[in-house]
Amino acid sequence: MKNTTAKRRTAVTALAAFGLTIGAGGLGVVDAARPQSSGGEPIRVGILAECEGAFGGFNEDVVAGVTLAMVNSAGATVNSTTTALDGFSDAVAGGRPIEIVGVGCGDDTADRIIQEVRTLVEQENAEIVIGPLSGDEAIAVANYAGDHPEVTFIDGIAGSQEPTLQVQSENYFRFHGDGAQWNAGLGDRLYNEAGWRTVAVIADDYSFGWTSAAGFIADFCAVGGDVVTRVFPPLGTTDYSSFIQQLPDPDEVDGYFWVVGGTGTQAALEAFVNGKGDLTGDQHAGNLFFNPSLATALGPSIAGAYIGGFAAFPADVTTPAITEYLASADTAFETLVGGTTGGEAAAPSQTLGFGFAYGYYVAGLAMVQGLEEVGGDLSDGHAAYRAALADMTLEAPYGTVTLDENRQGIIDTFVAQLVLDEESGEVVQETVSIIPQVDQTFGGTFGPDTPPPSREDPECVEADLPWSGNAIPVVDGVPQTDGATEGSGAMTEGTEAMSDDTEAMSDDTEAMAEDTEAMSDDTAATTETTSAP
Amino acid sequence: MKPTRVSTRTAVVIVATVALAALPVVGTEFFVNFVVTRTLILGLAASTIVFLSSYVGMVSLAQFLLAGIAGFTIGNCVAESGKGLKLGLDPWLAVLIAIAVTTTVALVLGALGSRATGIYFLMLTLTYAVIGYYVFGQVTSISGFGGITGVNPPGFFDMHPVRLYYAALVVSLAAYLGFRAVRRTPFGLTLEGIRDDPIRMSALGFNVPLHRTLAFGLAGLVAGLAGIVNIWWNGQIDPNSVNISATLDLLIIAVIGGISHLEGAWLGAFVYVVANNYLRSLPLVDRIGITEARFNTVVGVVVLIIVVASPNGLMGLITGATDRVRLATSRTPVPNTTMPTTTPTTNTTPTTNTTEGSR
Numbered sequence: 001m002k003n004t005t006a007k008r009r010t011a012v013t014a015l016a017a018f019g020l021t022i023g024a025g026g027l028g029v030v031d032a033a034r035p036q037s038s039g040g041e042p043i044r045v046g047i048l049a050e051c052e053g054a055f056g057g058f059n060e061d062v063v064a065g066v067t068l069a070m071v072n073s074a075g076a077t078v079n080s081t082t083t084a085l086d087g088f089s090d091a092v093a094g095g096r097p098i099e100i101v102g103v104g105c106g107d108d109t110a111d112r113i114i115q116e117v118r119t120l121v122e123q124e125n126a127e128i129v130i131g132p133l134s135g136d137e138a139i140a141v142a143n144y145a146g147d148h149p150e151v152t153f154i155d156g157i158a159g160s161q162e163p164t165l166q167v168q169s170e171n172y173f174r175f176h177g178d179g180a181q182w183n184a185g186l187g188d189r190l191y192n193e194a195g196w197r198t199v200a201v202i203a204d205d206y207s208f209g210w211t212s213a214a215g216f217i218a219d220f221c222a223v224g225g226d227v228v229t230r231v232f233p234p235l236g237t238t239d240y241s242s243f244i245q246q247l248p249d250p251d252e253v254d255g256y257f258w259v260v261g262g263t264g265t266q267a268a269l270e271a272f273v274n275g276k277g278d279l280t281g282d283q284h285a286g287n288l289f290f291n292p293s294l295a296t297a298l299g300p301s302i303a304g305a306y307i308g309g310f311a312a313f314p315a316d317v318t319t320p321a322i323t324e325y326l327a328s329a330d331t332a333f334e335t336l337v338g339g340t341t342g343g344e345a346a347a348p349s350q351t352l353g354f355g356f357a358y359g360y361y362v363a364g365l366a367m368v369q370g371l372e373e374v375g376g377d378l379s380d381g382h383a384a385y386r387a388a389l390a391d392m393t394l395e396a397p398y399g400t401v402t403l404d405e406n407r408q409g410i411i412d413t414f415v416a417q418l419v420l421d422e423e424s425g426e427v428v429q430e431t432v433s434i435i436p437q438v439d440q441t442f443g444g445t446f447g448p449d450t451p452p453p454s455r456e457d458p459e460c461v462e463a464d465l466p467w468s469g470n471a472i473p474v475v476d477g478v479p480q481t482d483g484a485t486e487g488s489g490a491m492t493e494g495t496e497a498m499s500d501d502t503e504a505m506s507d508d509t510e511a512m513a514e515d516t517e518a519m520s521d522d523t524a525a526t527t528e529t530t531s532a533p
Numbered sequence: 534m535k536p537t538r539v540s541t542r543t544a545v546v547i548v549a550t551v552a553l554a555a556l557p558v559v560g561t562e563f564f565v566n567f568v569v570t571r572t573l574i575l576g577l578a579a580s581t582i583v584f585l586s587s588y589v590g591m592v593s594l595a596q597f598l599l600a601g602i603a604g605f606t607i608g609n610c611v612a613e614s615g616k617g618l619k620l621g622l623d624p625w626l627a628v629l630i631a632i633a634v635t636t637t638v639a640l641v642l643g644a645l646g647s648r649a650t651g652i653y654f655l656m657l658t659l660t661y662a663v664i665g666y667y668v669f670g671q672v673t674s675i676s677g678f679g680g681i682t683g684v685n686p687p688g689f690f691d692m693h694p695v696r697l698y699y700a701a702l703v704v705s706l707a708a709y710l711g712f713r714a715v716r717r718t719p720f721g722l723t724l725e726g727i728r729d730d731p732i733r734m735s736a737l738g739f740n741v742p743l744h745r746t747l748a749f750g751l752a753g754l755v756a757g758l759a760g761i762v763n764i765w766w767n768g769q770i771d772p773n774s775v776n777i778s779a780t781l782d783l784l785i786i787a788v789i790g791g792i793s794h795l796e797g798a799w800l801g802a803f804v805y806v807v808a809n810n811y812l813r814s815l816p817l818v819d820r821i822g823i824t825e826a827r828f829n830t831v832v833g834v835v836v837l838i839i840v841v842a843s844p845n846g847l848m849g850l851i852t853g854a855t856d857r858v859r860l861a862t863s864r865t866p867v868p869n870t871t872m873p874t875t876t877p878t879t880n881t882t883p884t885t886n887t888t889e890g891s892r
Contacts, residue, residue: 107773111680111770115809122567140769146683207677207678207679234670234678455673
């Protein structure tokens with residue numbers, strides 16, 4: 001018996017050892033060659049998408065964003081007009097072909113995205129990585145970027161503050177806002193238009209929840225408001241009643257600001273109704289998680305609530321640039337199936353009109369524009385390319401983007417409101433203003449040396465916000481730029497140009513109107529089922 | 534036991550070690566620094582499941598949590614900014630603290646579960662894993678759901694992935710030899726006695742709960758070492774690193790390799806990591822719907838096939854095959870040791886050590 005045992009073990013251990021060794025040699029062939037960064041060679045690009053987790057349904061959406069950027073700016077043609085996952089052909093930027101070497105499969109956790117980015121960079125030899133989507137992922141990837149200076153990273157649509165403001169890797173660029181920036185202007189609006197002076201904040205207890213709440217708190221406190229209570233239910237909470245009890249009663253506070261995402265949005269509001277009384281639109285506001293579909297479950301009394309912004313504007317805003325962008329999506333693809341469309345084949349403009357796909361579109365656009373500027377030259381550790389990215393003025397459909405010294409986007413964002421559509425009797429989202437040129441620091445409230453947003457931070461302090469008083473009103477979806485100041489980005493230019501193009505646009509716009517109407521419903525439904533970027 | 538047998542086995546271990554030691558010379562950067570390093574780390578963690586299962590009859594789902602505790606301890610001690618305690622301590626001091634914390638937690642958890650057996654012990658350790666996940670997720674002073682990022686290894690390993698590979702190899706080898714050595718000690722023999730018949734061992738005067746606690750503590754210590762190397766290698770840790778999915782992945786690794794073979798832990802980890810990284814690269818597999826998004830499905834099918842074909846995992850298949858070859862060549866009957874008798878239970882039948890042959 002023992003004799004047999006010993007021999008067997010011997011054989012087994014030997015097999016294992018040789019298996020490993022043979023595996024090493026065999027697999028070595030797979031990733032032996034590293035491409036040169038010289039003219040004519042393909043530029044190897046990896047995409048960090050999400051195929052599992054809360055955003056798993058948006059995998060195709062974000063790949064479609066990059067693909068459309070290649071079509072619109074690098075002359076690519078899509079390989080399939082009904083799915084973005086089949087990739088594209090013939091993309092050329094700066095004289096060099098662009099090759100997608102892999103699409104990483106994240107699940108919105110930092111742990112997984114590190115495995116995926118390592119595969120793209122260390123196995124597939126990606127030279128440029130676009131992504132990730134989610135906040136915690138971005139912090140991890142930005143840290144990883146610091147250890148891999150040979151690769152350039154362009155963030156997809158992650159909304160945490162730290163990747164650019166605190167981590168500050170030289171090779172990590174973000175051409176969209178963070179969760180705080182997206183809420184710029186909302187506090188100002190609630191203080192000056194809705195007359196709120198005190199507010200209770202209830203937010204998801206993780207980086208995006210903290211960052212999103214931080215943007216509102218910084219904005220509201222800057223103009224003189226006071227945050228009396230902050231409550232942070234953990235992610236995955238199903239019964240919010242104990243957290244609702246920690247909030248002040250409706251007669252003790254002017255309003256409530258909600259940053260509860262995923263399935264929690266509705267659950268938390270229902271718990272509020274049970275614990276504190278009816279919801280009234282004039283006493284509630286939320287970040288991008290607030291959407292018209294809430295009225296389906298909670299009744300139309302939620303109408304009147306103000307909502308913070310996201311990367312792509314609501315469907316009611318039209319400018320020539322937006323119209324052209326959405327039309328290009330419908331030209332490039334016939335239909336797309338994604339998270340935004342609820343898993344059904346639908347008009348591609350529906351997918352590309354939502355922030356997830358748009359964020360990746362902007363990243364792709366920036367990547368190509370940078371490559372064009374340097375003629376595809378990635379030599380010297382991408383030095384010229386990164387300088388081009390850092391100095392870039394990116395004319396993106398939803399507003400011009402420039403980068404600050406931390407390579408973080410200075411963006412246009414918006415404030416919207418849930419309103420009751422008298423014709424249909426339904427609650428819809430309506431854009432009320434556009435906040436131009438929002439930077440990450442909120443006039444110095446946030447900085448590399450300030451603590452990142454958390455349960456306690458930022459403190460509630462008055463400050464001068466650069467965009468205070470610069471909000472561009474939006475009337476019937478058209479930004480009114482007369483009173484806007486300088487630097488309001490594409491919105492200003494776009495609207496000026498608009499009068500010339502109005503006639504030519506009318507056909508497209510009508511067609512768009514149908515699409516976008518459908519989009520607002522579906523987008524809302526989608527947002528409800530997901531968590532945060 | 535003849536000396537030649539021991540030396541042969543030792544020789545094979547040496548060959549395996551030499552092959553792995555030479556790997557950085559012949560293998561690609563990615564294969565060495567990512568695939569095999571991760572294999573060694575996961576194998577090391579999985580080996581503690583195998584140790585507890587095959588030596589003491591305790592199937593634990595808390596091993597990844599213990600690895601995570603070590604990782605979070607390192608993160609809290611070393612990181613100077615971001616989330617957590619940000620103590621900014623010396624990385625090597627952090628290692629000592631992490632080992633102490635992890636072993637202490639393992640001993641406490643082991644003591645709590647020392648009287649539970651079989652499915653109840655499994656459930657108890659599952660509870661530990663779930664509690665651990667929520668503690669790290671919700672107690673934001675030590676982590677929060679975002680976890681701790683930007684954790685650098687000691688300077689010796691920083692930006693030297695091959696050195697880290699060797700660290701993983703050395704620790705794995707030490708754990709493998711250590712676990713084997715334990716079996717020959719009175720402590721190890723007592724553990725096997727407890728596995729086969731705890732009541733009889735208790736009647737003989739052995740303190741069964743104490744031995745189980747100590748075994749769990751030892752396994753916790755080794756899992757902690759895996760956790761330390763893992764955070765050095767990964768640079769970050771978050772609660773999802775120790776969630777139920779990760780916990781089950783580790784059990785799957787042990788099952789794929791063979792839960793009663795120490796070597797199987799690393800073999801299972803190798804299969805798991807290779808499948809995870811290379812499945813998506815195979816030509817045409819996406820045409821049949823196998824993409825990286827379907828990885829869990831594929832692994833599930835692999836586990837199903839292995840469990841049906843060989844309850845002792847890949848190691849069982851390999852040992853069964855070698856037995857048959859030997860039988861055919863020597864024409865001498867050899868006992869079939871791949872029968873599903875290996876997962877030790879705490880049965881009270883005074884059997885002989887039926888699992889010995891398959892380890």
